[in-house]
Amino acid sequence: MVSGAFVEVPAPVRSREACAAGMTDTVPASPAPWQRVRRIAPPYLYLLPAVVLLIVWTYQPLAQTFVLSTYSWNLVPSTPMVDVGLGNYERLLSSPELGRSVWRTVIVILGMLPFTLVIPVAVALLTRRVRGRAQGVYRALVFAPMLVAPVAGAAVWQWLLDPSAGAVNRVLGTDVNWLNTAGTAQLSIIVITGWHVVGFAVLVVTAGLAGINPDYAAAAQIDGASRSQVTRWITVPLLSPTLAFLVLMTVLLSAQWTFPLIDTLTQGGPVGSTTNLYYLLWEYGFRSHDAGLAAAAGVLFFLGFIVVAALLTRLAERLSHHDD
Amino acid sequence: MTTDEVAGESSRGRRLGGHVVLGVLSLACVFPIYWLYATSLRAPQDVYSLSVLPWPLSTASYTEAFAKNDVLGMLFNTGVIAVLSALGQLLVALLAAYAFAAWRFPLQRLLYLMFVGTWLVPFQATMLPNYVLLSRLGLLETLAGVIIPTLCSALGVLLLREHLNGFPKELLDAARMDGRSSWSTLWTVVVPALRPALAALGILLAISAWNEYFWPAMVLQRSNAVVQLGLRSFMGTEGNDWGPLMATAGLACLPVFVLYLVLQRHIVNAFVRSGLK
Numbered sequence: 001m002v003s004g005a006f007v008e009v010p011a012p013v014r015s016r017e018a019c020a021a022g023m024t025d026t027v028p029a030s031p032a033p034w035q036r037v038r039r040i041a042p043p044y045l046y047l048l049p050a051v052v053l054l055i056v057w058t059y060q061p062l063a064q065t066f067v068l069s070t071y072s073w074n075l076v077p078s079t080p081m082v083d084v085g086l087g088n089y090e091r092l093l094s095s096p097e098l099g100r101s102v103w104r105t106v107i108v109i110l111g112m113l114p115f116t117l118v119i120p121v122a123v124a125l126l127t128r129r130v131r132g133r134a135q136g137v138y139r140a141l142v143f144a145p146m147l148v149a150p151v152a153g154a155a156v157w158q159w160l161l162d163p164s165a166g167a168v169n170r171v172l173g174t175d176v177n178w179l180n181t182a183g184t185a186q187l188s189i190i191v192i193t194g195w196h197v198v199g200f201a202v203l204v205v206t207a208g209l210a211g212i213n214p215d216y217a218a219a220a221q222i223d224g225a226s227r228s229q230v231t232r233w234i235t236v237p238l239l240s241p242t243l244a245f246l247v248l249m250t251v252l253l254s255a256q257w258t259f260p261l262i263d264t265l266t267q268g269g270p271v272g273s274t275t276n277l278y279y280l281l282w283e284y285g286f287r288s289h290d291a292g293l294a295a296a297a298g299v300l301f302f303l304g305f306i307v308v309a310a311l312l313t314r315l316a317e318r319l320s321h322h323d324d
Numbered sequence: 325m326t327t328d329e330v331a332g333e334s335s336r337g338r339r340l341g342g343h344v345v346l347g348v349l350s351l352a353c354v355f356p357i358y359w360l361y362a363t364s365l366r367a368p369q370d371v372y373s374l375s376v377l378p379w380p381l382s383t384a385s386y387t388e389a390f391a392k393n394d395v396l397g398m399l400f401n402t403g404v405i406a407v408l409s410a411l412g413q414l415l416v417a418l419l420a421a422y423a424f425a426a427w428r429f430p431l432q433r434l435l436y437l438m439f440v441g442t443w444l445v446p447f448q449a450t451m452l453p454n455y456v457l458l459s460r461l462g463l464l465e466t467l468a469g470v471i472i473p474t475l476c477s478a479l480g481v482l483l484l485r486e487h488l489n490g491f492p493k494e495l496l497d498a499a500r501m502d503g504r505s506s507w508s509t510l511w512t513v514v515v516p517a518l519r520p521a522l523a524a525l526g527i528l529l530a531i532s533a534w535n536e537y538f539w540p541a542m543v544l545q546r547s548n549a550v551v552q553l554g555l556r557s558f559m560g561t562e563g564n565d566w567g568p569l570m571a572t573a574g575l576a577c578l579p580v581f582v583l584y585l586v587l588q589r590h591i592v593n594a595f596v597r598s599g600l601k
Contacts, residue, residue, distance in 0.1 A: 043424075043427035044423070050481060054439070058476075065450060075452075127345055138346040149534070155559055156359060165372050259538060264556050302449040
């Protein structure tokens with residue numbers, strides 16, 4: 001649903017001068033300053049609400065996070081903020097929790113890739129022949145989990161994975177406490193998140209496939225390429241911008257997707273085994289009320305985001321030159 | 325489809341294989357949802373049953389869920405948030421997208437990049453200052469505090485701008501010839517033509533607002549005013565009361581599923597009916 005916006009390069013603004021000039025120019029232009037304002041102001045006025053909201057709720061807080069990260073403060077308005085310079089960063093970087101949570105974040109991202117990339121590509125390629133009404137039905141069914149509220153999803157999976165009465169253990173004949181064992185808790189979180197998004201990813205890849213000009217494959221087939229050769233050397237390369245988008249989405253949103261599940265199912269446990277970077281940040285801010293430390297972690301998170309997004313966008317741009 | 329005819333047998337095999345793959349995936353995707361509703365409809369003594377069909381059907385779990393929590397109140401609050409938030413986001417995004425599409429002005433590119441740039445600002449990097457600001461404004465633990473910070477949807481602005489870029493300029497010019505103001509052009513020319521896109525975007529935004537967890541959890545910390553949070557606290561306090569828990573979870577998803585059925589048809593109709601693309 002967030003499709004394309006990351007990799008999209010804004011199209012050059014087409015010439016709309018005629019239109020722009022005309023919009024309010026029903027009176028012949030006069031040099032009076034009021035007339036000038038009347039002519040220039042409209043687009044800015046239309047943009048005003050959005051830009052004010054953007055500054056108040058996104059950019060100004062971002063700047064404040066940078067400031068807050070150099071203070072020690074417990075979020076209580078009446079207590080003073082103490083300037084500690086880079087103390088929070090030193091504390092953060094020397095904390096063993098940080099390294100572990102970053103590692104767990106990486107695990108979650110790698111664990112998500114089968115659901116956001118491997119399965120969707122395989123399914124989309126294998127099911128190209130399915131069209132018409134049947135396709136519409138499948139489409140509606142696989143997309144449904146995306147619409148399930150995360151907490152409702154957590155509730156039903158807690159029931160399915162219940163150690164004694166849950167359907168999973170009873171069907172498998174096992175006795176595993178999935179959500180309360182350090183080894184399986186992370187796996188469960190990944191699978192549940194994967195269940196939420198896999199259908200959406202399938203639809204993204206299917207749309208990507210539908211956008212590929214069939215002439216390329218037809219031409220290759222006339223030249224004697226086999227079906228698998230066409231898939232390997234034509235279809236997948238042409239699909240690479242879509243794949244890059246899915247990877248970017250996985251990297252940037254995995255921590256966000258898992259948050260409601262972790263908060264309701266494991267609270268970061270057992271023994272911290274599901275505490276990823278995102279959850280750690282939340283704990284610093286709203287459990288330990290350590291605003292400075294949470295802000296410092298937020299700044300690192302933001303910088304990491306920028307680096308990853310820049311790398312992947314560059315990759316996507318390089319890949320998308322295939323279809324020129 | 326000439327390759328189909330030539331390939332004949334093997335193509336039919338591939339299509340069958342496709343049905344098997346999609347069938348298995350659909351089943352895996354839908355089963356937990358089915359199990360949620362199946363459990364919620366079992367009689368209390370059958371909750372632990374593994375039979376696929378919940379029989380005999382019983383609404384006892386729903387009665388109990390309503391008795392234990394103010395489910396209707398939570399659904400109403402969540403609905404108010406979802407509708408107001410979606411309408412507000414639509415209006416703000418429409419005005420901004422109109423500005424970008426109908427004029428050329430200094431700083432346009434910079435302002436546009438401000439919207440694109442929000443993708444790079446993770447929510448967790450801004451949550452603390454936002455929380456502090458809300459508490460200064462006295463909006464913590466209020467529904468307004470949940471709605472207001474979400475009102476600018478960058479996704480909405482970018483999507484609507486894309487739609488508006490495909491908008492025939494002749495119509496805007498014709499409106500100008502008629503001597504209409506830009507404001508009246510927006511409402512009498514642009515909005516009617518954009519209605520399908522606005523409806524689709526509005527539904528998307530409403531569903532996201534309905535399912536939103538993180539921000540309401542922050543703003544409404546100790547209250548159960550919205551259904552996601554009520555469900556969470558129900559899970560915490562009565563975690564093993566599966567029947568009523570599944571009934572509450574089922575109700576929390578129901579409006580979205582109903583909307584989804586309408587949405588699919590709506591989008592198809594919208595695109596067929598709209599003369600402009």
